[in-house]
Amino acid sequence: MEREKQIIKTSIIGIIANIALASFKAVVGLLSRSVAITLDAVNNLSDALSSIITIIGTKIANKKPDKKHPLGHGRVEYLSTLVISIIILYAGVTALIESVKKIINPETPDYSKAAIIIVTVAIFVKIFLGLYVKKKGEEYKSDALKASGTDALFDSIISTATLVAAIIFITTGFSLESYLGVVISIIIIKSGIDMIRETISEILGERVDPDLARKVKGLITEFPDVNGAYDLVIHNYGPEKLIGSVHIEVPETMTARELDKLGRQITAKVFMETGVAMTGVSVYSINSEDKEAVQIEKDIKEICLSHEGVLEVHGFYLEREDNTIRFDVIIDYDIKDRESIYTHITSEIAEKYPDYQICPLLDVDMSE
Numbered sequence: 001m002e003r004e005k006q007i008i009k010t011s012i013i014g015i016i017a018n019i020a021l022a023s024f025k026a027v028v029g030l031l032s033r034s035v036a037i038t039l040d041a042v043n044n045l046s047d048a049l050s051s052i053i054t055i056i057g058t059k060i061a062n063k064k065p066d067k068k069h070p071l072g073h074g075r076v077e078y079l080s081t082l083v084i085s086i087i088i089l090y091a092g093v094t095a096l097i098e099s100v101k102k103i104i105n106p107e108t109p110d111y112s113k114a115a116i117i118i119v120t121v122a123i124f125v126k127i128f129l130g131l132y133v134k135k136k137g138e139e140y141k142s143d144a145l146k147a148s149g150t151d152a153l154f155d156s157i158i159s160t161a162t163l164v165a166a167i168i169f170i171t172t173g174f175s176l177e178s179y180l181g182v183v184i185s186i187i188i189i190k191s192g193i194d195m196i197r198e199t200i201s202e203i204l205g206e207r208v209d210p211d212l213a214r215k216v217k218g219l220i221t222e223f224p225d226v227n228g229a230y231d232l233v234i235h236n237y238g239p240e241k242l243i244g245s246v247h248i249e250v251p252e253t254m255t256a257r258e259l260d261k262l263g264r265q266i267t268a269k270v271f272m273e274t275g276v277a278m279t280g281v282s283v284y285s286i287n288s289e290d291k292e293a294v295q296i297e298k299d300i301k302e303i304c305l306s307h308e309g310v311l312e313v314h315g316f317y318l319e320r321e322d323n324t325i326r327f328d329v330i331i332d333y334d335i336k337d338r339e340s341i342y343t344h345i346t347s348e349i350a351e352k353y354p355d356y357q358i359c360p361l362l363d364v365d366m367s368e
Helices: 002-032 035-061 075-104 113-139 143-170 177-204 212-223 256-274 293-307 337-351
Strands: 229-235 242-249 277-286 312-319 324-331 357-363
Touching: 002 035, 002 113, 002 143, 002 212, 035 075, 035 113, 035 143, 075 143, 075 177, 075 324, 113 143, 212 229, 212 242, 212 256, 229 277, 229 312, 242 256, 256 277, 277 312, 293 312, 293 324, 293 337, 312 357, 324 337, 337 357
Parallel strands: 242 277, 324 357
Antiparallel strands: 229 242, 312 324
């Protein structure tokens, strides 16, 4: 698989670059007694470890589906990103502890030309590596690569700060080493916490990407018999494994054979255009030949949408056999008491149409 090859190739480049930088920085940091350079070397090693974890995670994620995991192992990539984030956080906490120790028991650094050169080279290497890895992560939808690339760009800033501190010490004799170490640690810790938060959010299941949702719904509503597409749900089983379901509004006169054909056509078109596998295409029937029902639907939508926080009304159907009116109403999550609005809407509609049984459903705002 091309994606797997590119992710592994990019990770190997990261491993080689970070190990080389860590080796040079460790030697220079120990010889010059520079806590900032030494901590930077440790951070480079954690970056190399992150690349190794990315490779392992990618390999596992691309294993074929089995009986226990019929939808594959793609979500392992999110777990590998979480591990990388924890490593970054751990490195930051360790660095903070060492920096505080150096503040309490300071050592005077002894910078050499070699130290200045190594740090300067590291800045340019990290900028190039960060941009390259992040670009590949976005291109191949790899959160682990994007996290590694972002971390490398942070490193370039940290190395720049280290270089500035070295120049200040050489020119003025004033050492900012230990305090710079604290700043570096805080930056690393914040980066780790942010990545952990973002990764956990993805594992929990985030709202469907708005652009993807609009594209999928747009493709579905291009079919002449589809009046609307609602309740779109897309489950993420890995960067290249998206499983979806949707409700479509269609005329009540359509036969089972016509619905079956339409569902298959929708599934094929959406997959070809977006890569989303639609495993469920459910139906809302429309009162296409009942003029009174059409007017009632219009009135009910006006009542619902007149209430603050009501985003959408769909799935309307008037069943003549038992005088039942069914529809779904979506209320904004930002509204604290959604149930109260739902109850008020139900009562208001029931009062206007006492001869009907009103059966609204408080639906979930899943996508755009």
